[in-house]
Amino acid sequence: MNGSFMGRDVISILDFKREELEELFELSDRARKLVDRKLRLLEGKVVSLAFFEPSTRTRMSFEVAARKLGADVIGFSSEESISIAKGENLADTVRMLDSYSDLIVIRHKLEGAAKFASEIALNPVINGGDGKQHHPTQAMIDLYTVRELFSEIDGLTYAIVGDLRYGRAAASFIYALTLFKPLKVYLVSPPILSARPEVTSLLKSRGIVFEELSKLDEVIEEVDVMYVTRVQRERFPDPTEYEKAKGTYKITLKLLEKAKHSLKILHPLPKVDEIELSVDNSKHAAYFLQASLGVPVRMALLTMVLGGEL
Ligand code: CP
Numbered sequence: 001m002n003g004s005f006m007g008r009d010v011i012s013i014l015d016f017k018r019e020e021l022e023e024l025f026e027l028s029d030r031a032r033k034l035v036d037r038k039l040r041l042l043e044g045k046v047v048s049l050a051f052f053e054p055s056t057r058t059r060m061s062f063e064v065a066a067r068k069l070g071a072d073v074i075g076f077s078s079e080e081s082i083s084i085a086k087g088e089n090l091a092d093t094v095r096m097l098d099s100y101s102d103l104i105v106i107r108h109k110l111e112g113a114a115k116f117a118s119e120i121a122l123n124p125v126i127n128g129g130d131g132k133q134h135h136p137t138q139a140m141i142d143l144y145t146v147r148e149l150f151s152e153i154d155g156l157t158y159a160i161v162g163d164l165r166y167g168r169a170a171a172s173f174i175y176a177l178t179l180f181k182p183l184k185v186y187l188v189s190p191p192i193l194s195a196r197p198e199v200t201s202l203l204k205s206r207g208i209v210f211e212e213l214s215k216l217d218e219v220i221e222e223v224d225v226m227y228v229t230r231v232q233r234e235r236f237p238d239p240t241e242y243e244k245a246k247g248t249y250k251i252t253l254k255l256l257e258k259a260k261h262s263l264k265i266l267h268p269l270p271k272v273d274e275i276e277l278s279v280d281n282s283k284h285a286a287y288f289l290q291a292s293l294g295v296p297v298r299m300a301l302l303t304m305v306l307g308g309e310l
Helices: 018-034 057-068 090-100 113-120 136-150 168-177 197-205 239-245 277-281 287-292 294-306
Strands: 046-051 072-076 103-108 125-130 157-161 184-188 210-213 225-228 264-266
Touching: 018 136, 018 294, 046 057, 046 090, 057 072, 057 103, 057 125, 057 136, 057 294, 090 103, 090 113, 103 113, 103 294, 113 125, 125 136, 125 168, 136 168, 136 225, 136 264, 136 287, 136 294, 157 168, 168 184, 168 197, 197 210, 264 287, 287 294
Parallel strands: 046 072, 046 103, 103 125, 157 184, 157 225, 184 210, 225 264
Antiparallel strands: none
């Protein structure tokens, strides 16, 4: 089935079937065993990292993954450093990258930018995050982390906590869960940050048992996986709305006293102040493991899209 990824754009997690993700996870297992080696599977290939928005994990883990596979990497991490600053448009920028490289990873503040790039580029385009909409490779890492921690993704109770209105990682993770069989999904946010209608509509149409609420302590005892996100300050159209939303939730050790011993906390990172720092050292924190798994999952994905064999 490896062929189903070859040459393919990765725009939304909803473009994938469960079986395809399971295949990706198996390849990610293999990549983890090889992660300390310098491989030559993608020797001669060039990967473009076109980051129009800030990133630590996505850009760097794609770069490490590509280099470990033997590919060369080109790219940029802000609009100011490329000819967009001189007035060049996105389409021409994509055409250039497409001619210099075999695959483009793009992050952009505009929803639809990755899809737009994929319609221009002849080579595959991977969405590294477009506005509040999609972050498919983050969702792949998130599912892989749950599989690593619980040996399964089905049958667990999930609480997605925080900014469900503007957070693309949260939306993508919720979309990803609709490809599996969660026992229940709690969407926990203050009303000002509640999930967008397209997200809840999909949960309904796919028969996922879910509930929207604003207080995590009402359900924390049931939860296996808590997926926390920060308030996405940069996406608020109105700064006064951000002022109302910030600081409206916080995961504390006190709150976690009521949780299952086996509860694991995921977070796509960066985190700001929504998780008390002392939680980092608790048995529940799994977000640094989650971030580290970005390298093998992205190694597997690059290999599958560019046609190598791990
Ligand atoms: N999770 C994530 O997308 O992190 P970065 O913004 O640092 O890439």
